[in-house]
């Protein structure tokens with residue numbers, strides 16, 4: 174029995190109160206313990222982990238290279254005090270320029286949101302799940318099909334267009350090796366048979382949806398984010414810049430949702446960036462709503 178066991182129960186109880194779609198809390202990873210005192214005298218705790226990301230990894234396309242992540246082990250109270258303590262602690266470190274402080278926390282915890290904003294953190298990314306089933310009419314002149322290995326040459330520019338756009342409106346980073354990293358990842362997913370779809374209009378590829386499955390089961394990473402089950406994950410959706418706003422994304426996703434459900438997905442999830450003016454509206458219309466918000470500050474030394 175570790176000291177975090179009681180804290181996990183308190184955190185789970187708070188999650189259940191906040192949002193019925195949240196999974197139960199699990200034990201935090203190993204790391205440095207941060208504690209802070211509340212005005213009532215009660216003490217709260219969190220675990221701080223540090224991660225180094227390789228500059229040629231897929232993770233490097235959406236993450237800083239040096240990440241300090243706080244795993245708060247709290248319920249309704251204590252985020253403000255914990256963040257203040259963390260900020261003091263970061264003042265004694267010397268983070269590089271390509272670094273971040275990060276916390277993933279339930280989107281519906283409004284009081285915690287106030288604390289994150291007060292410490293200079295920004296909601297760079299949201300993990301959203303589909304809870305509405307809006308099936309909007311589509312123009313019907315788009316052909317959607319599974320991508321094959323020989324499609325990589327046309328899929329890659331679409332994947333790059335998404336990265337280029339997202340790097341302006343969120344946490345994605347256009348690294349010098351991005352094209353090769355994307356090519357390798359796309360090749361692996363298509364070759365291993367993951368559900369990757371192309372949308373074509375008049376025989377020209379105008380959209381790409383890169384998806385795969387993620388099993389949330391006991392001990393898996395996914396159970397820290399979603400309730401147990403076989404989930405469809407939409408890793409990336411891209412419509413060619415000159416074909417946006419014409420129903421291609423809608424048409425593509427209507428096939429993706431159908432196909433992922435046919436392959437046994439209980440539901441689908443994805444990440445989007447709250448400052449993205451296209452995807453935020455698009456995903457809400459597709460029935461997605463925030464579950465987790467990924468709060469970040471870059472560089473890590475800017476945490477206040």
Ligand SMILES: CC(C)(COP(=O)(O)OP(=O)(O)OC[C@H]1O[C@@H](n2cnc3c(N)ncnc32)[C@H](O)[C@@H]1OP(=O)(O)O)[C@@H](O)C(=O)NCCC(=O)NCCS
Nearest residue numbers: 312335338410411412417418419420421422423445451452
């Ligand atoms: C987000 C994105 C994938 C959406 O795809 P899209 O093809 O542009 O989206 P759709 O055209 O299906 O729907 C978007 C808008 O077009 C409208 N639309 C749909 N069918 C239409 C049609 N036949 N004619 C005109 N407009 C249409 C929709 O009503 C919607 O209108 P709105 O601007 O009022 O919201 C696309 O804009 C994109 O690639 N953006 C850049 C990369 C990105 O943000 N990717 C997602 C990362 S999470």
